[in-house]
Structure formats: structure tokens, C-alpha cells
Amino acid sequence: MTRLTVANLAGLKAGVRRPAYDRARLTPGIVHLGLGAFARGHLCEYTEDALELDFGAWGVTGASLQRPDQRDRLAPQDGLYTLLKRAPAGPELRIIGCIGEVLVAPESPVALIARIAAPETRIVSLTVTEKGYCHDPATGKLKADHPDIIHDLSHPLAPRSAVGIIVAGLKARRAAGLGPFTALSCDNLPHNGGVLRGLVRDFAALSDDGLSQWIEANGAFPASMVDRIVPATTEADIAEVAGLTGLEDAAPVIGEPFRQWAIQDVFAAGRPAWHEVGAQMVSEVAPFEFMKLRMLNGAHSSLAYLGYLAGHETVAEASGDPVLARFLQGLWAEIIPTVPAPQGVVLADYADALLARFRNPAIRHRTWQIAMDGSQKLPQRLLGTIRDRLKAGAPIDHLALGVAAWMRYVSGTDEKGAAIDVRDPLAASFAEKAKEAGRNAAALSRSLLGIEAIFGSDLPREERFTQAVERHLAALFEKGAKATAASLSA
Known part of the structure; x- marks a missing residue:
């Protein structure tokens, strides 16, 4: 040619x-x-x-x-x-x-x-x-x-x-x-x-x-x-x-x-x-960085964990699932009040554009790839937003489910019992904690929340957060990702 x-x-x-x-x-x-x-x-x-x-x-x-x-x-x-x-x-x-x-x-x-x-x-x-x-x-x-x-x-x-x-x-x-x-x-x-x-x-x-x-x-x-x-x-x-x-x-x-x-x-x-x-x-780029980190990256990670557990190989498949799409909308509803709108941006429109991007079937973004290195990503993508919501006394159900889905993912087995190839600097530690806790959601969540490098010393003391994570993690073990996500909008 x-x-x-x-x-x-x-x-x-x-x-x-x-x-x-x-x-x-x-x-x-x-x-x-x-x-x-x-x-x-x-x-x-x-x-x-x-x-x-x-x-x-x-x-x-x-x-x-x-x-x-x-x-x-x-x-x-x-x-x-x-x-x-x-x-x-x-x-x-x-x-x-x-x-x-x-x-x-x-x-x-x-x-x-x-x-x-x-x-x-x-x-x-x-x-x-x-x-x-x-x-x-x-x-x-x-x-x-x-x-x-x-x-x-x-x-x-x-x-x-x-x-x-x-x-x-x-x-x-x-x-x-x-x-x-x-x-x-x-x-x-x-x-x-x-x-x-x-x-x-x-x-x-x-x-x-x-x-x-x-x-x-x-x-x-x-x-x-x-x-x-x-x-x-x-x-x-x-x-x-x-x-x-x-x-x-x-x-x-x-x-x-x-x-x-x-x-x-x-x-x-x-x-x-x-x-x-x-x-x-x-004049200032920081608001755009902040918006992207919380709204795009935070949603990407949460969807990757739930989507993988629900059997979706790609982001397009996961975001095309009506149940997980409703979860994303609820997640953005919790995130948006914590994000100052950058110059010329309507945050609701930005969220709509993100969903359209996620759903593009021509781009094969694998949920497994996005799920990598969660210990490095969670603090910036989700936990800062959770801290802001807790301080404001606002609901955190969707955010907490994102964290619980990460915990369920790093436990190392999917909903069919197959091994998950967890790629993370702390993967060995996760495997040890999961082995000790088994499917006991309370034990696993307490153990993972005790990793100060991820959760700091403050979040493990926030009962509203820890209880929500434990509740969602138990549901993920018992009912699976889709049923748990669906329960938030029931």
C-alpha cells in the first residue's frame, strides 16, 4: 500500500x-x-x-x-x-x-x-x-x-x-x-x-x-x-x-x-x-483540575469497581447499564456541591458530557485498567469529597458505595468466585487482610479503614462514614453490585 x-x-x-x-x-x-x-x-x-x-x-x-x-x-x-x-x-x-x-x-x-x-x-x-x-x-x-x-x-x-x-x-x-x-x-x-x-x-x-x-x-x-x-x-x-x-x-x-x-x-x-x-x-487552572479530579476521576474509579464486579469489561458497558447510570447520577449529585464551578462551566452540563463520554462504545476503556492502583487514587478522587460532605452534614451514600466497591474488589474474588488480578502497591497487604476477614464485611472494612496511608486518622473515627461503608460492603457480598447500586435509588 x-x-x-x-x-x-x-x-x-x-x-x-x-x-x-x-x-x-x-x-x-x-x-x-x-x-x-x-x-x-x-x-x-x-x-x-x-x-x-x-x-x-x-x-x-x-x-x-x-x-x-x-x-x-x-x-x-x-x-x-x-x-x-x-x-x-x-x-x-x-x-x-x-x-x-x-x-x-x-x-x-x-x-x-x-x-x-x-x-x-x-x-x-x-x-x-x-x-x-x-x-x-x-x-x-x-x-x-x-x-x-x-x-x-x-x-x-x-x-x-x-x-x-x-x-x-x-x-x-x-x-x-x-x-x-x-x-x-x-x-x-x-x-x-x-x-x-x-x-x-x-x-x-x-x-x-x-x-x-x-x-x-x-x-x-x-x-x-x-x-x-x-x-x-x-x-x-x-x-x-x-x-x-x-x-x-x-x-x-x-x-x-x-x-x-x-x-x-x-x-x-x-x-x-x-x-x-x-x-x-x-486566569486560574486549579478549579478545572479540581473539577476533573472529583467529577471525572472520582466517578471513573467508582464505576470501574462496581462495573467490574457486575461483570462489565468496559466503561462503555458499565455506564450503559441503567442501574449503574442511575448510580452515577446520584454520585454526581453528591459531588457537585463540593466543587466550585470553574469559569464558564455549568457542572450539571459537565456531568452530562462525562456520561456521554463514558458511554462511547468506540473507546474500549477496560474497568480492570481503571481499577488499578486504587490505594493511590482514592484519597484524591473520593475521600476528599467525603470529608467535605461529612463536614457539611450532607448525605454520602453513593460516595460510600464507591469506597465499599473498592473494598469488595480488592478482596480478590469476583461475584462468581473467580480471582481478581488486583494491581496495587498494597496488593499483598489487601490479600492478607481479605484472607483474615473472609466475607465478614465488618472485619474487612475495619481492617482496610485502618490503613492510615489511605484513610488518614480521621475517617476511621467518622461513624457515619464507617457505618455506611460497612453496610454497603455487606450488601455487595450478599446481593452483588447491581442490586446494591439499585437499592440506592429504590
Whole structure:
């Protein structure tokens, strides 16, 4: 089959959207670190939209920080790739053209630093996952003893870490008499802009205090909140895209139609017209992060546990179950009063949009995958909301069922007696507690509530919470997930 390239775009099948601007005039303005599927399915599509609406010097240079795989897939395609959006009504296909080049940091760190330091580069964005920040998540501080940080301090012209690369670029710009670029984190990291600013400043101070002060005084590190489901691309996806477009594409991206991007509007040297194509430019991003954490993530986890126990493999199946859909509505009714509405958002409408996203049958989000690492997720996704509701003297029945469903899940066997593959840092401890308690809901709930790293020292003393959890857990053992959820709306 013919490969996707600029020269072969005429071979695309009808209905495939292609770049609506003169790509030959595209010049780089953004360097993106960590050119994975999410960046290409989120930031690059927003940038593509902005280029079509208001063309400017906003081409993207992608940078892979570890392996050449992405470069090797995209270079033979002139940087083009297909974005396949899986909508319930059918697939939507688009060729994204904003990537002009892809660099591989380990192969040519000097070239990457030079591109970042170039006058035309005005934004350096990144999606490197939380671990790529070389920091302590609990404090947000730089881990000066991290192997990559130690390496980068000793080899400033060949940095490995995103922080080291950014500082190297800023140092070169300062030496050339240029102003800083904007460093824009697009990772799911609370207060990501402030965290990145602190890490870059502190890294610079380890070798050049003057540079650190210059960054603190002049740098721009806007916070952002990103949201889109972009599953990993499979060989089956690649074959499907080829069939739908008529061209072979080694690097397609699969995503849901929904997307959201809230960005703190603080930029050092301009930005694309993202605000004209759906991005929300705001003064404070924290309310959007808080809303997503409680309403999306909290509901996702609760649905995953109940859905798995009820025999649903995917979120779409679980949320399509009328009983569990009613549970979600009741859950959101308890969550919404604890969430200050972000600028321009109606929380009830946001909940409706979440349910529609959950129900998209074209996106296969497995309940088992979402159920992973519950000990790390519950404190932020559900327990903070429960504390707020208890303080207000408000009902917590649906929230408590979410916690009880997690307990029932980590007990290790499903409703048919089959073993559950519980993936969690505390899985061994859960298994031991479940073995000791058996199906005794009171014993199991007391034992799990005693894990202070999850529940703190306060919640186990809140009788309204502990009694509700124990009651729901007993019902889950006796009647099952669907019957227990149904009883809340009876």
C-alpha cells in the first residue's frame, strides 16, 4: 500500500480531512518534548486548528527524549499522521500536518538545544509523564540525587531530562541576549505550571544562580489542564486506518471526540490562536483540575469497581447499564456541591458530557485498567469529597458505595468466585487482610479503614462514614453490585 506522505495526499479516500493551509510555508515556533500519542492527539490538533484559522509561525518540532521510534515512523511520512476520532456515530479521520521535524535527544542533544534556543522558538511544551519531572511528587521539589539530574549537571550540553533540556535552552538564549520562551506543561500533574517553574529554577540554581534568578524574573510557566482519552495504538488500529484512508500510516493516533484544554493565559512571547478553536484561556487552572479530579476521576474509579464486579469489561458497558447510570447520577449529585464551578462551566452540563463520554462504545476503556492502583487514587478522587460532605452534614451514600466497591474488589474474588488480578502497591497487604476477614464485611472494612496511608486518622473515627461503608460492603457480598447500586435509588 502507498505510504502517507505530502506527495501522496491526493491518494486519500474521500471524507478524510487534510491540512487546510500551505504547509510549505510552515515554520517552527513550538518545540514539544515527549512526542507520544497524547501530544499528537491533543496539543497538535489544537495547533492544527489554529493554523487553519489564523496561520502563523507555529509549526511543531517534536523531540523524543529516549528512543528514535517516533522519528523513524514520522520522518518517512514528512511528519504527517492520521488522527482517528472514534465517535459513536462512526469514525472521523484527519491528517495532521503541523509537525515539521522530529529530533531524538540522545542522538543529537546539541541540535535539540539549538532548536529550543533559536529566536523563532516561542513555546517549549512537554508531555513526559509525572516521572519525567525528576521530582518528589509529595513535595514538588527537584530530586537532586536523581540519576538524570546528576548526569545533566555534569553534562550540560547533553542533558537527558526534560528539566535539564529546558534549562540548557534558556541558558543559551540568555547568553545570546534573547528573552525566554514559554515552558508549557501538558502533563496530568496538579499545579503543573508552578511545579515546572520551581524545578527549572532550582535546577538552574545548582550551577548558575544568576540564570536561576533570570528565569524566576522573566520566565513564563502557565498551568494547564488537559483532558482527552487517547488509547494506545494497536496493530489493528493501524490496519483500520489504512483501510479507511487508503494510505499506509505507521503512526496514527486514536482518540475520543471530546477534548478539553484549560490554559493559564501567561505567555512570554505569544501563542497560537488556541483560544479561537476551543481552548479555554483562564486566569486560574486549579478549579478545572479540581473539577476533573472529583467529577471525572472520582466517578471513573467508582464505576470501574462496581462495573467490574457486575461483570462489565468496559466503561462503555458499565455506564450503559441503567442501574449503574442511575448510580452515577446520584454520585454526581453528591459531588457537585463540593466543587466550585470553574469559569464558564455549568457542572450539571459537565456531568452530562462525562456520561456521554463514558458511554462511547468506540473507546474500549477496560474497568480492570481503571481499577488499578486504587490505594493511590482514592484519597484524591473520593475521600476528599467525603470529608467535605461529612463536614457539611450532607448525605454520602453513593460516595460510600464507591469506597465499599473498592473494598469488595480488592478482596480478590469476583461475584462468581473467580480471582481478581488486583494491581496495587498494597496488593499483598489487601490479600492478607481479605484472607483474615473472609466475607465478614465488618472485619474487612475495619481492617482496610485502618490503613492510615489511605484513610488518614480521621475517617476511621467518622461513624457515619464507617457505618455506611460497612453496610454497603455487606450488601455487595450478599446481593452483588447491581442490586446494591439499585437499592440506592429504590
